[in-house]
Amino acid sequence: MAASHITIYHNPQCGTSRSVLALIREAGFEPEIVEYMTYPVTRSALARLAMRMPVCDMLRTKEPLAQELGIAHPGTPEGDILDAIATNPVLLNRPIVETPKGARACRPAAICMRQWRTASIPARRGGRLTPIRSSPYAMATRATWP
Numbered sequence: 001m002a003a004s005h006i007t008i009y010h011n012p013q014c015g016t017s018r019s020v021l022a023l024i025r026e027a028g029f030e031p032e033i034v035e036y037m038t039y040p041v042t043r044s045a046l047a048r049l050a051m052r053m054p055v056c057d058m059l060r061t062k063e064p065l066a067q068e069l070g071i072a073h074p075g076t077p078e079g080d081i082l083d084a085i086a087t088n089p090v091l092l093n094r095p096i097v098e099t100p101k102g103a104r105a106c107r108p109a110a111i112c113m114r115q116w117r118t119a120s121i122p123a124r125r126g127g128r129l130t131p132i133r134s135s136p137y138a139m140a141t142r143a144t145w146p
Contacts, residue, residue: 005032005099005100006024006029006031006032006097006098006099007031007032007033007034007097007098007099008020008021008024008031008032008033008034008095008096008097008098009034009036009041009049009092009094009095009096009097009098010033010034010035010036010094010095011035011036011037011094011095012035013037014094014095016094016095016106016107016108016109017094017095019109020095020097020106020109021033021095023109024097031097036089036092036094037089037090040086040089041085041086041089041092042086043082043083043086046058046082046085046086047082049096049098049103050078050082052098052102052103053096053102053103053104053105055078055081055082056074056081057093057104057105058081058082058085058092058093058096058105059071059072059081059084059085059091059092059093060090060091060092060093060094063090063091065088065090065091066084066091069084069088071084071091093105093107094107095107
């Protein structure tokens with residue numbers, strides 16, 4: 001993945017996903033857009049993504065189908081979650097943004113705003129994203145923005 005390469009797993013029907021895509025573009029990036037509802041992500045691609053972020057963050061736990069399948073509770077094996085998402089794209093949390101530093105579910109869109117403090121400035125200085133390590137989300141997950 002190139003230094004400024006960004007991929008967004010996007011559902012154009014989702015307002016949050018549209019907002020995050022707009023934020024990325026406002027920052028001066030044109031991401032690779034994966035419309036996963038039209039072109040479902042393969043199980044192997046999901047496994048690759050899972051190496052870059054927690055599998056539990058990939059699952060849309062509030063989706064009724066997740067409840068029906070019994071995969072919305074802690075302790076569900078990661079393989080079962082990935083199998084379910086591969087079979088039922090509606091279960092993929094949205095949007096997920098992947099950069100060279102990792103991947104993260106950007107729900108709510110404010111996560112991107114907190115993580116990309118004045119994103120237009122880094123975009124003009126080599127396309128580097130500026131992590132905000134003191135954001136409540138980053139502190140809670142002990143993670144830095146990808």
